Amino acid sequence: MNTNAFALRHIGPREDDQNLMLKTIGVDSLDQLIYETIPDDIRLKNGLNLEDPMTEHEYLLHIHELSKKNKAYKTYIGLGYHPTILPAVIQRNILENPGWYTAYTPYQAEIAQGRLEALLNFQTMVIDLTGMEIANASLLDESTAAAEAMSLLFAVRERDQKKAGINKFFVSENILPQTLSLLQTRANPIGIELVIGNEDTFEFSSEFFGAVLQYPGKDGQITDIKSFIGQANAARIKVAVAADILSLVKLEAPGKFGADVVVGTTQRFGIPMGYGGPHAAFFATKEAYKRDLPGRIIGVTKDANGNRALRMALQTREQHIKRDKATSNICTAQVLLAVMASMYGVYHGPQGLKFIANKVHNKTSTLAHALEKLGYKQINTSYFDTIQIKTKAKKIKKIATEKKVNLLYPDSKTVIISINETTAIRDINYLISVFAEAAKKETITISSIEKANNISKTVQRQSEFLKEPVFNTYHSETELMRYIKSLERKDLALNHSMISLGSCTMKLNAAAEMLPLSWFKWGNIHPFAPLKQAKGYFTVLKGLEDQLTEITGFAATSLQPNSGAQGEFAGLMVIKAYHESRNDHHRNICLIPSSAHGTNPASAVMAGMKVVVTKSTAEGNIDVDDLREKAELHKDNLSTLMVTYPSTHGVYESAIKQITKIIHDNGGQVYMDGANMNAQVGLTNPGNIGADVCHLNLHKTFAIPHGGGGPGVGPICVAKQLVPFLPGNPIIKTGGKDAITAISGAPFGSALACLISYGYIKMLGAEGLTESTKIAILNANYIKQRLQGSFDTLYSGERGRAAHEMIVDCRPFKANGIEVTDIAKRLMDYGFHAPTVSFPVAGTLMIEPTESESKAEIDRFCDAMISIKKEIDKATKDDNNNVLKNAPHTLNMITADEWYFPYTREEAAFPLNYVRDNKFWPSVRRVDDAYGDRNLICSCIPIEAYAEA
Missing domain, CATH: 3.90.1150.10 (Aspartate Aminotransferase, domain 1)
Structure with a gap:
């Protein structure tokens, strides 16, 4: 027995156990069972063409060597991603703790009270900082959150009789470029017309239903959003604000000015950049829009004894229940990262966050003044952490690159610098030396940081935040460690017992796969850093793409979608682009079997398609006759069939090749939902059954942990004809030659999490x-x-x-x-x-x-x-x-x-x-779901309520 083999550690049943299990089933061998399970005509004739497997030790040496190819320069690029300091107590007790990262989405509230409390803290933190009435428990990234805000405002416009049918949406030209790309992706299929312009000159026309502003803008200038929102409200134009969460410590909450939605990312709260993710976005809005709110909402309810309990509220919004009419896709959360960000807020508290924000602002101001003394012109009149220098960018870039410093160069005459939590006085002096050398002047040395306030008075923060006890109690490492442990003990995760969730594949997340996530040279690469600084990442990402392409039997892979739901949407958008390239713009019919995943109809509607449901037989299979009839009926407009294989009913349908042929014969493409890929790898594949595109859930089949309901990665693998349309990015070139606009904010989605699947495949081999x-x-x-x-x-x-x-x-x-x-x-x-x-x-x-x-x-x-x-x-x-x-x-x-x-x-x-040997105690009795929905409370109780009690 090769005890070094990773497969021996990953696979549960020992050989003797397998023989006993086969005997119970009534077959002579594993091969006989597979023969009786999988239709012969879809079985692979040859095995997978993958490299020989590595042992865990070999893999860790390999991934360590690759990490050295990443160059972690001092980075001041900004654009929504910043170096951070992850407190070691959070890294060790949450990020590296299987009690937190192996848990499932908290649908069973009684055994998830710890995670639910951490997420309630997250919501409270977001509500306080944004000044809104309600927040969800995280989304995927800032750009997708902004797109969701646009969709929400588009949906609720119909309630305003004067806005019904209006489809124009104003986008500030100072929006993050990746967000603009995503807004374009989402707007077109549902009929929204984007109008990009300057908010200072915007005319508040009745032709607009909504607008989105960046606060501060991509160049660091802080807009007077108070004035804009006031005029927008008067014109019945609803406003979304994409806000930097750390700046909200010093900037007034947009909700105080009348904003309708506030979105952003919590990456700045201690989460590594990780070449783009995963990071937890936030989404806050008015309570009036609670049934239109995307994602999960954690609410307070009571249990059977009347005691306080937490649960996921308003679940009837979700795609599994409302399907194509859903307002929430539950598969778009980043729970583990939201928990970490919330603990960052708990650990630092309001005073700690003020200290960090003031430090960042003061260092930015100190740098700006020093550069002005060197003769440079800084043009931002109101700023938090980002300054804009007018100079010859090419000259600065050459020197900065030589000194291993990353700045942002939006054009030939501008250099933008974003200061962050990790920036020390020595870093400020180093930056000054870059500009001094370019100016051929003697550098200025700073010995202390000046106190300053370069934020316009109209938007300076007046309102208090984080007054709740949880944010004012656990400020020593001992206290926070014990608080985290107290919550962990309330949650049943994979480190306690099997979680046998159908369609969710809660398999081992091996420690060797997880370890590199904490390594500095994987965590500290900005997603828009020059490509030559990310050679280690490129080896891993290209390697994973090739692995997945081989496993699925397709021609190419995109890793950009950062959840399974985003993968579904991406696959459909690629098919849409393919049809349009052939002048088949009218092809918009999506056939979906009644047995399909609930996410499928919701994704089809988001992609601008019309859903036609096909019947299932009594045995749970697709009714081939009904499918053929509907495919032929809609052959002139047929776009897609969405099919899950094996079926959602847990069966390999023997007619699958016949089914895919019917679709192709009628001009459509076949999208295969890869949720059940764990039953295909190495035995059959989507390409072999006749599909054209599939998405994969790397957090299911390929061992990325669920993390309490996120992180996830949902790449798409495509056949040859769809390769040109794989999604792109406005800053880093990715995707095909005719790439669709972005699906996620970062060029490679949640790149850091991709290390896990790369390792899983490397160590298992074919x-x-x-x-x-x-x-x-x-x-x-x-x-x-x-x-x-x-x-x-x-x-x-x-x-x-x-x-x-x-x-x-x-x-x-x-x-x-x-x-x-x-x-x-x-x-x-x-x-x-x-x-x-x-x-x-x-x-x-x-x-x-x-x-x-x-x-x-x-x-x-x-x-x-x-x-x-x-x-x-x-x-x-x-x-x-x-x-x-x-x-x-x-x-x-x-x-x-x-x-x-x-x-x-x-x-x-x-x-x-x-049970006596390892008893797990639920911390509350059965929760009252109906009470929680009738009496929605989605934040912690304020400190005044304790005093009153």
């Missing part, structure tokens, strides 16, 4: 990847067999096999008064997170064990499910006082003096012996 897929299928079919007799599997393949996941039917238990939710909550008492509840079929559980779970853990899960079935059998419709309806059971319940239940405390808390 054989390990293929074996992983086979074991994922083995584990799923083993669960199916073990649960037989207790739970019926809703869909199976033609030979009775599941793919890598299965749906078990819980609807018959309604006769006993038991709902699927009761089973989900009762699993918590057994130490497990519930599988996916009521998706894609209401009243069911979708179970996916992944290849990294051992037979022992899978047996514990099956034992729990079988035990719960026995409890269901005892339940009656007339009696709600049973162990399932009262689940989950908290430590307070079990240790209370009084016990009012008709079952024992032991039955409630320790239903099987294994």
Whole structure:
């Protein structure tokens, strides 16, 4: 046995265990199981062409050598990305802690109270700094958040009778260039006309429904947004403001001036630049728009005992429920990064943030004055951290580059410098020396930082912020460490037990894959740094693109989409561009099977397509006859089929090649949702089944951790004819020769997280990847067999096999008064997170064990499910006082003096012996969802409320 092999560490069941599992299933070998599971005509005839696998030690040496190719220059580029100081207590206890990075989206609130509290802190911090009434729990990046703001204002305009049908949207010419590109991407498909101009000369015409300003602008000048918003309000034009969060410590909150939406990024709050991400964006707005708010909202509610509890609020906005009419795509969050940013706010508190912001502003002012003494002209009249110097840019650039300094050069006569939290006095002096050399003058040496205020009085901050106790308590490392630990203990993550979520693939996120994320030369590269400074990144990113292209059987890959939902949108926009290049502008019909992911219809609408739903058969497969009929009916306008493979029902449909051929014969392209790619790698692929584009969830199949519901990466892989249209970036050239405009703010999306998937593939190699897929299928079919007799599997393949996941039917238990939710909550008492509840079929559980779970853990899960079935059998419709309806059971319940239940405390808390060895206690009883939606509170209680209490 090669104990150095990474596959041995990644794959759960040992060889002896595999043989026992195969025997239980009733097959002689793993190959026989695969033969009975995957249709023969889509099986790959040759294996994957990938390099030999590395051991963990070899990989860490390899990635360390590559990091040396990155040149971490002193960077003052700005444009929404800045060097930061990540407090070590946050790095060690959150970023590097599997208790935080392996958790799932907090749909099961009772076992996610810690993460929910951290996100509530995030929302509170954003509400306070922006002056708005409501905020979400993060979005992907500032540029996508600005695009979401435009979409929200476009949607709510219809409520104003004088604005109904108006489609012009004003964009300040001082917007970040990557944001402008994304606004262009999003505006065109839904019929918004962008008008770019100067806010100082803008005429507040009735032809506009909305506007967006940058605060401060991309060149550092702070606009008088107070005056602009006042005039806009008078003209019934709604205003979004893209704000720098650190500057809001010194600048008045846009909400105080009447802004409708405020967006931005929290990257400046301790998050490494990471060549573009991942970073948590923020989005704040008025409570009147709460049902139009994108992303997640964490709300305060109560549990079954009336105690305070937290949950995700207003979930009926989401795409899984409202599909094409959704106002929120839940797959667009960066939870882990939002948690880190919120802890930065908690650790520093209001006084610490003021100290940092003042330090940044004072150093900027000190530099500006020194440069003016050297004879340079600084033209920003009101600024926070960025100054604009008029000079010969080429001359400065040559000297700065030689001295390993990155500045911004927007044109031949301008140099822009953005100062950041890491800038020291020696750095200021070094910058001065660059300009002194260019001016051929003796440099000026600064010995102290002057106190200054170069912010216009009209926008100076008057309002207080972060008065809540949580932001004024944990300022020593000991206190913050203990606070973080107290929250972590309330959350069930992958480091405690299996999370068998169908469609979400909660596999091992190996430590060797994660370690490089903390390394300086990966974290401290600006996404717009000159390409020669990012050679290590280019090796990794090009390597990952090539790996994914080979695995999917396509021609090229773009890593830019920074979530699965963005990948869906990107794939559809590339198809749209392809059709338009052939003068098929009219092709706008998107066929979507009724069994498809809920994100699919929402993405199609966002891409300006019209959704036509096709039927499924009783067996859960696509109804080929109905598909053919609709494809032929719409052949003149057919754009796309969106198909998930294996299907969302956990089945490899044998007619898939016939299905893709029908679409191609009628002029369409096939988009394959890659959510279930974990059942394809090494055995089949999207190219082989006839798809033209697929998106991949690197946070599922390729081992990026879910991080509590983000980070994610959703690259698209495309066939040859779509390569020219892969997405570009306005600053760093990426994509095809006819690239569509940007999908995310950074040229390569969340580049830092891509290190994880690169390492995963490097260490597994072709054989390990293929074996992983086979074991994922083995584990799923083993669960199916073990649960037989207790739970019926809703869909199976033609030979009775599941793919890598299965749906078990819980609807018959309604006769006993038991709902699927009761089973989900009762699993918590057994130490497990519930599988996916009521998706894609209401009243069911979708179970996916992944290849990294051992037979022992899978047996514990099956034992729990079988035990719960026995409890269901005892339940009656007339009696709600049973162990399932009262689940989950908290430590307070079990240790209370009084016990009012008709079952024992032991039955409630320790239903099987294994639970005693590693008991996880839910921190609240079952939460009241309806109460939380009726009484929406999405921020911490202000300190005055404590005084009143």
